[in-house]
Amino acid sequence: MKPPLFEYIRAETIEQAVGARATHEYSAVLAGGQSLLPTLNFRLARPEAVIDIGRIAALQGTAVQGQEIIVRAMARQRAVERDDAIFAANPLIRETLGHVAHAIVRNRGTIVGSISHADAAAELPALLLATGGAVIARGPKGERRIEADAFFQFHMTTTLKPDEIAIEVRIPTLPARTGWAFMEFTRRHGDYALAGVCALLTLGADGRISAARLAGCGIASRPVRLGAAEGALIGQAPGVTSFAAAGRAAREAVTAADDRQASKAFRRHLLDQLVVRALNLAAERATGAPS
Amino acid sequence: MSRRIAPALPERSTDPRRSISLTVNGETVTREISTRLLLSDFLRHELRLTGTHVGCEHGVCGCCTVMIDGVAGRSCLTLAVQADGASIRTIEGLAADDGTLHPVQQAFRECHALQCGFCTPGFVMAITSHFEESKSVDLSEEGIREMLSGNLCRCTGYQNIVAAVRRAAELMGRS
Ligand SMILES: Cc1cc2nc3c(=O)[nH]c(=O)nc-3n(C[C@H](O)[C@H](O)[C@H](O)COP(=O)(O)OP(=O)(O)OC[C@H]3O[C@@H](n4cnc5c(N)ncnc54)[C@H](O)[C@@H]3O)c2cc1C
Ligand code: FES
Ligand code: FES
Numbered sequence: 001m002k003p004p005l006f007e008y009i010r011a012e013t014i015e016q017a018v019g020a021r022a023t024h025e026y027s028a029v030l031a032g033g034q035s036l037l038p039t040l041n042f043r044l045a046r047p048e049a050v051i052d053i054g055r056i057a058a059l060q061g062t063a064v065q066g067q068e069i070i071v072r073a074m075a076r077q078r079a080v081e082r083d084d085a086i087f088a089a090n091p092l093i094r095e096t097l098g099h100v101a102h103a104i105v106r107n108r109g110t111i112v113g114s115i116s117h118a119d120a121a122a123e124l125p126a127l128l129l130a131t132g133g134a135v136i137a138r139g140p141k142g143e144r145r146i147e148a149d150a151f152f153q154f155h156m157t158t159t160l161k162p163d164e165i166a167i168e169v170r171i172p173t174l175p176a177r178t179g180w181a182f183m184e185f186t187r188r189h190g191d192y193a194l195a196g197v198c199a200l201l202t203l204g205a206d207g208r209i210s211a212a213r214l215a216g217c218g219i220a221s222r223p224v225r226l227g228a229a230e231g232a233l234i235g236q237a238p239g240v241t242s243f244a245a246a247g248r249a250a251r252e253a254v255t256a257a258d259d260r261q262a263s264k265a266f267r268r269h270l271l272d273q274l275v276v277r278a279l280n281l282a283a284e285r286a287t288g289a290p291s
Numbered sequence: 292m293s294r295r296i297a298p299a300l301p302e303r304s305t306d307p308r309r310s311i312s313l314t315v316n317g318e319t320v321t322r323e324i325s326t327r328l329l330l331s332d333f334l335r336h337e338l339r340l341t342g343t344h345v346g347c348e349h350g351v352c353g354c355c356t357v358m359i360d361g362v363a364g365r366s367c368l369t370l371a372v373q374a375d376g377a378s379i380r381t382i383e384g385l386a387a388d389d390g391t392l393h394p395v396q397q398a399f400r401e402c403h404a405l406q407c408g409f410c411t412p413g414f415v416m417a418i419t420s421h422f423e424e425s426k427s428v429d430l431s432e433e434g435i436r437e438m439l440s441g442n443l444c445r446c447t448g449y450q451n452i453v454a455a456v457r458r459a460a461e462l463m464g465r466s
Contacts, residue, residue, distance in 0.1 A: 001348060002327065002329065002332070002348075003327040003329070003370075004327070005306060005327060006326075006327060007307065007326075008307065008309065008326035008327070008370070008372055010372070030370075030373075033368050033369060033370070033373070034350060034365075034368055037329075037349075037350070037367070037368040037369070037370070038348075038349035038350055038368065040327075041329075041348045041349055041367070041368075042349065052370075052372070052373060054373060078362075101441075102353075102440050102441030103363075103421075103437075103438070103441060104353065104356060104363045104364060104365065104417055104420075104441040105350060105365065105368075105441060107362045107363055107364050108359075108362075108364045108365070108368070108369070189436075189437070189440045190440050190441065
C-alpha cells in the first residue's frame with residue numbers, strides 16, 4: 001500500500017525539528033525510515049506531519065568521548081557496525097548490530113531510530129539496557145538525559161515525549177576485565193528475536209564475577225534487564241554451575257504470552273539456554289580482555 | 292454494444308507537492324512530485340524505469356533494491372523527497388550503453404540464476420553494491436547466503452544465485 005497524506009517537513013536544524021514537533025499534535029520523526037515507512041505504507045500510523053531529520057548536520061556521525069560512545073540520531077546502523085573505533089571502544093555493538101535485519105536495511109536504518117521505535121523484540125534496545133546507556137532528548141524546554149532503565153515502557157512505547165526528539169544515545173565503553181556476547185534465536189536470519197540475550201560479564205582480580213549485566217528481548221512487552229540472573233552471578237566463580245543457575249533464574253523474566261511463533265514455555269527454555277551460552281562466550285572473552 | 296475508452300482522468304490529487312532534483316543513472320532529473328510518493332513509485336511511474344520491481348512495500352522482499360548514493364537501499368522504504376539531491380542507480384544503469392552486461396548480470400545469465408525474473412533486479416543491485424562497498428567479499432557458502440539474506444526468490448531455490456555470486460567474483464577478478 002501507499003503512505004497516507006501527511007505534511008512533510010524537512011528540518012535543517014535540531015531547533016526546526018523540535019519546533020515542528022511542538023506545533024503538531026501528532027508527528028513522526030523520519031530517520032532511516034526502515035520502521036516508519038512500513039507503518040505508513042500499511043497505514044498503521046497516520047501522522048499529521050512527518051519530520052525528516054536526515055539532513056541535520058548536527059545529528060550525523062558518532063564520537064567516543066571518555067567512557068561514553070555518542071551515537072547521533074542519523075548515524076546509520078551499518079556505518080556504526082563497520083566503524084573500527086567503535087568496535088575498539090565496545091565490541092558488543094558490532095556483535096549486536098549483526099543480528100538486526102539485513103545489511104541493506106541497516107544501510108539506512110539508524111541506531112537511535114530503532115531505540116526510539118522500541119520494538120519489544122528488537123536487539124538494540126536490549127543493548128542499551130545491558131550496557132547501561134542513555135538517550136539524550138531535546139524538546140522545547142531543552143535537553144534531558146533518560147537512562148536506559150527509565151526509557152522503555154511498553155512495546156513501541158518510551159518515555160520520550162511527543163514534542164521531543166532523541167538526538168543521541170550514549171553507550172558506555174566496555175569496562176576492564178569484561179567479556180561480552182549477544183545471542184538470539186530467530187526463525188529466519190535477519191528476523192526479530194523469538195528470544196535474545198545481551199550479556200556483559202566482569203571478572204574481579206580473584207577470578208570471581210564482580211559484575212554482570214544482562215538484558216533480554218522478545219520475551220516481554222518491552223526489553224528487560226535480567227536482574228535475577230545477574231543476582232545469581234555476582235560473587236560466584238564463572239562456570240557451569242553459576243551459569244546454569246543464572247539461566248534458570250532468567251526464565252521468570254519471560255512474560256510474553258503464547259503466540260503464533262512460540263509458547264511461553266518454549267521461550268523460557270530458549271532464554272535459559274541463550275543465557276548459558278552467552279555467559280560462556282562472555283566469560284571466555286573476559287579472560288582475554290585487557291585489565 | 293460498443294465500449295468507449297475512457298479519457299484521461301483529470302489531476303485530482305490535492306497532495307502537497309515539492310520539487311526534487313536528483314541524478315538517476317547519471318542523468319539529472321527535476322520533477323515536482325507528491326511528498327508522499329515512494330522512491331520506488333517515482334522510479335516506476337514518474338520516470339518509467341520499471342526495472343525496479345515492487346513486491347511487498349514493507350522492506351521484506353528486496354526486489355525494489357536500488358543504490359542510493361552508492362549504497363543499496365529499499366526504494367519502497369524511502370520517500371522520493373528523501374532522495375532529493377541524491378545519486379540513484381537502478382538496474383537500468385548497470386549494462387554499458389552498447390548493451391554489454393555488467394559482470395553480475397553476465398553471471399546471472401551464465402548460471403541460470405533466474406526463472407521468472409521478478410526478484411532479479413533487486414538481487415543484482417544488492418550483489419553489485421556488496422562488491423562495490425566491500426574491499427573483501429566473503430565468498431564462502433555462508434558468506435554468500437548472508438549477502439543474499441535480504442532478498443527473496445520464490446523460483447530458483449537460491450542455488451544458482453549463490454553460484455552466480457561466485458561467477459561474478461571470477462568475472463570481476465575478485466575471487
Ligand atoms: C525487512 C526488515 C527487517 C527488520 N528486522 C529487524 C530486526 O531483526 N531487528 C530489529 O531490531 N529491527 C529490525 N528492523 C527495523 C530496523 O531496525 C529499523 O531500522 C529501526 O527499527 C528503525 O530505525 P530507523 O532509523 O529506520 O527509524 P525510522 O523508521 O525512521 O523511525 C522509527 C520510529 O522511531 C521514531 N524515531 C526515529 N528516530 C527518532 C528520533 N531521533 N527521535 C524520536 N523519534 C524517532 C520514528 O518517529 C518512528 O516512529 C527491520 C526492518 C525491516 C524493513
Ligand atoms: S518492495 Fe521493497 S522490499 Fe519488497
Ligand atoms: S526468479 Fe522468480 S522470484 Fe526469483
